[in-house]
Amino acid sequence: MHALQWIAAWALLLHGCAAGRPPQAASARSDVRDCSVDPPYLPPTATNTTARLAALRGTMRAHGIHAYIVPSTDAHMSEYIAERDSRLGWLTGFTGSAGTGVVTQDKAALWTDSRYWTQAERQLDCNWELQRTTWIESIGLWILEAVPVGGNISLDPFLFSIDTWNSYSRALHGSGRTLLPIETNLVDQVWGDQRPPPASSEIYSLPPAFTGSSWQEKVAGIRQQMEQHVRRPTAVLLSGLEETAWLFNLRGDDIPYNPVFYAYTLLTNTTISLFVNETRLAAAARQSLQAGCPGPLCVELREYGQARTHLRHYAQGNVTIWLGTEYTTYGLYSVIPQEKLLEDSYSPVMLAKAVKNTKEQKLLRAAHVRDAVAVIQYLLWLEKMVPQGQVDEFSGAQHIDTLRQAQEHSRGPSFQSISASGLNAALAHYSPSNGSSRKLSVNEMYLSDTGGQYLDGTTDITRTVHWGVPTPLQKEAYTRVLMGNIDLSRLVFPPNTAGRVVESFARRALWDVGLNYGHGTGHGIGNFLSVHEWPVGFQSNNVPLMAGMFTSIEPGYYRDGEFGIRIEDVALVVEAQTEHQTGEKPFLTFEVVSLVPYDRNLIDLRLLSPEQIRYLNAYYETIRARVGPELQRQQLEEAYRWLQRSTEPFPLGSTATSATATLGTLALASLLSALLTGLQA
């Protein structure tokens, strides 16, 4: 769950209040810069950007540009980006996943959110102001102060979403400054031959055993949707990398963690254009794509760089082009005349990909069984090693990666592991690095949020554990996080319910005692694709839940400077069996496909309702039934015994000793007492 673009908005909400705090006196610390002294103090982690900035300013002058905006995304609005696209990182030295830089002839500033303020102070030199906000309005105000009337503010339109472009446009509207898209990327120009080369690794077809349907079937399905749409679109434009990868059953490794490759697709009712570096296509992949040539199922291969020109040309005809506005860049969008656009938040390909068919469901379930084996091995290993003081956050993260790697069809981690002990776990996006990693201890809680890529599916699971004696608050908070996970997982709800109206069920047990968490409650996930797959989830811009969708369910609780808890499972939306029926379609519920038991040491059974305990016991039975045989098949006897031990059913009776004891119990107790008295008399 690294980078957490999908929870960034929430993180901002939570951390917004921190903006008022005075920054710590920099002079007292050697790990952050101090620009107030002369000469400025820079830690060894800072990058000298003087020459880079001078070069960029020269290019800006040559183009008559007074301010240049540099974002942290790539041309496909990808969550993870390649080094070659890390323009903001190269220019500023700042390597956080979210930020915006603006450079004028005499000033330079970086905007980022509270997750990254300390990191920025460690990595920036004193050429850069750090702006502790991310609102585009505030960037606009800064620009208006820095650039006189008549000035040009410029950006690369292929690196900005339609929404972001519109926000800048509004912020500068009527100010006498011009917002000028310029297609030459000025950072790339000055980066020159120091810039990493384009990806060159092979793009390959996924074997049929790992695909839900052939690419021809997928294309036919999308074309059918085009025909049935009231506006009769003639084409669908795909600019999300996972859209093209999914549609053609192709994979690559241009982006860390996500097996995708740089490409655009223009799918029309009669033709298919795939914009990609065709020399990279494996022979079998090319053959698959061109087996139907010529004809409507022939994929024409065109240069990646020709997408815009081709689109502009196509848009001159009598056409209607369907696209997803959430992730298409302004650069592409702006070449299509308004009346020829069919705008939805997500393209029909994105929506088709979100609903997994029976085979895709089966594949994802299977990947989760093997993934559970690795995580169970890891938990068992920790249980033995941590008391010996042998594990730190970094070596732990390495070990789980190794265990996953040993599983069949493994293709590496699906994101940078979060492996956080004690107070580090209170930072929701923490990842350890070699050398600055905290030792795991029986006296602290430990949070592990990791995932794997397998040919059959992508996984993402978080478990929080304590090997010693947790504090009462830790135990209560863990139990309430678990209650939230259970309450949402076992919820029955009508078809077409939006995730945002049910996610509070994951919070209620915490709310009851005044606790909460500041991030989202879940995100979609792919079949050997993105670990955060739009548009499924529980946020306001997610689509309604439908049978066949997979989402994570991951409530948490974080206590600054002390500990952090998150319990994350991946769940499949399935039809529910209900006593009654309302409407034509059955109600829905979740089937949890992550199959790793929770930490018994942290569960306060007295807080759980009988329904929650029954659910938990049923879930544990499922884990035994699905993972047990796989552990035995892999001859992991010790892990098998650990699993049996860890999935012992919980006694329903425990609640009777708790605050929720029913009067029924008390009545029976009184009866018993009376009887005894009577018998003794």
Add this chain to the structure above:
Amino acid sequence: MHALQWIAAWALLLHGCAAGRPPQAASARSDVRDCSVDPPYLPPTATNTTARLAALRGTMRAHGIHAYIVPSTDAHMSEYIAERDSRLGWLTGFTGSAGTGVVTQDKAALWTDSRYWTQAERQLDCNWELQRTTWIESIGLWILEAVPVGGNISLDPFLFSIDTWNSYSRALHGSGRTLLPIETNLVDQVWGDQRPPPASSEIYSLPPAFTGSSWQEKVAGIRQQMEQHVRRPTAVLLSGLEETAWLFNLRGDDIPYNPVFYAYTLLTNTTISLFVNETRLAAAARQSLQAGCPGPLCVELREYGQARTHLRHYAQGNVTIWLGTEYTTYGLYSVIPQEKLLEDSYSPVMLAKAVKNTKEQKLLRAAHVRDAVAVIQYLLWLEKMVPQGQVDEFSGAQHIDTLRQAQEHSRGPSFQSISASGLNAALAHYSPSNGSSRKLSVNEMYLSDTGGQYLDGTTDITRTVHWGVPTPLQKEAYTRVLMGNIDLSRLVFPPNTAGRVVESFARRALWDVGLNYGHGTGHGIGNFLSVHEWPVGFQSNNVPLMAGMFTSIEPGYYRDGEFGIRIEDVALVVEAQTEHQTGEKPFLTFEVVSLVPYDRNLIDLRLLSPEQIRYLNAYYETIRARVGPELQRQQLEEAYRWLQRSTEPFPLGSTATSATATLGTLALASLLSALLTGLQA
């Protein structure tokens, strides 16, 4: 809850599927029109509109207009409208609360939602097509077919919201037809002297005992918000009738059920203009408004009809005008240049009104105590009279009105009573009429949704009862609706939580078994003002919940052709006492201020959790403590005894015999059995 504008969107969702059903063969029924026979068959309830239409078409020709759109709202987007504003009703004969008419030279059509299809077939004559949808896109398509290119489509811009105007504008954009606002209302022109006269009753000041603060304090509060706003607005425009009534502590009776009067207000940083028929102001009211003249707290009285002209003049200066776009008409909005507008969904007055101060809370609580007396008397009366076959829906509704009228400070009902027996209760908006009213019976469920206006507050409460033997489904559904009411009422949640993310708690118990309801879960309510007060509630366009807001909580369940259940209380948002604290502000919860017990005959205790029973018992204790003394003060001894009987605490032990019995109980039972065996041995 009559008219239910606030749930219309939901109702449409539910009933949308009915659109596919073929209408019942008209020939088989004498209560609806049949335009397929010659001459057409019209029931006695239909209105002959031939002359009215001819007159309107004449006026349209004179103005060069090819299609004229007639809405069902007034110039303030009021929920209830005066007869004088019932233009659609007069023109078509159709008296439903929601609809749109369009007239061309040779066609006329009415659009309305499924709640009103049968009513429309009873009231329309054959001059009118009935269109069974309300989407503006469909009205637009109809107009495009009926009006050739070059034609003018016209409407009265003072009767359309900004949003609705924009929708028509989009629907006709680029079609070669012109959307032409025309300030003369053509229906009024042909209605002529048959149109009811303008309201003339007195507009009066609310006595200080019934106001939360003086109007001067309210004005000062709004001006402070203007000063503190980053855009520094110079004026606030109020076009909602309840905004002006609340701000100046004035009341009138121009609109049924809501004690408001026709007015606009332009509150600037230095002046206050109240647009109203000033001859209607009571002397004391006028004196109160003008005590501060001249000066910034002097209310200048201007003619109601001058609002637009004055606004246009004011908007020529160096000003910024703040308004609520949800209920301002396009007619007013369009006179303000875009750059001088500060648009929010709701004006600061609407938001200030929504958060009741301590005194307003106290007033509303007090009104609910007396209202409970009337409802309790009614329930007791029904219990005695229904078995004798003496009550029908209409006489029941009359009786509750009479009982409320007897309470101190009563000012009549707050909406048209819903009094529905058996299958009639399955229609969420059903109101009985004299002569066509169903007899109440011990063999049917009965739903009563009624409310009162009192000088200190507005009330709204729904109780559903059964005096005989309910079916298992009735009992289960009632209990689950009650569980939903309880679960939402006792929810603890963080400050600034939007109602839409918590309203599912009111549905969960129904969802669990595949049931649901098709309307919203609650709405704000005023202090002697609107019974449906924006912007508080649980829908997507409501604002986040804050301490001091009042909202109804009203889950339900409806079974077509069989029965209907709704349990509605009004609740105040209050600070919660929690064990822990997150963030600066305390968490929130609800305090239910409606104080009438539920029907014990319909509660299946075995379904309730111990927490739900404990909540219920605590609520009943509150009812006894607050309403008991008032019943005694009013010497209503029989009602007092009924209240005591109806609020007996429920045994917590009942759950032990249910499906939710804990193992703890079973364990004790086994122990008991073992002990007995041991002792006997």
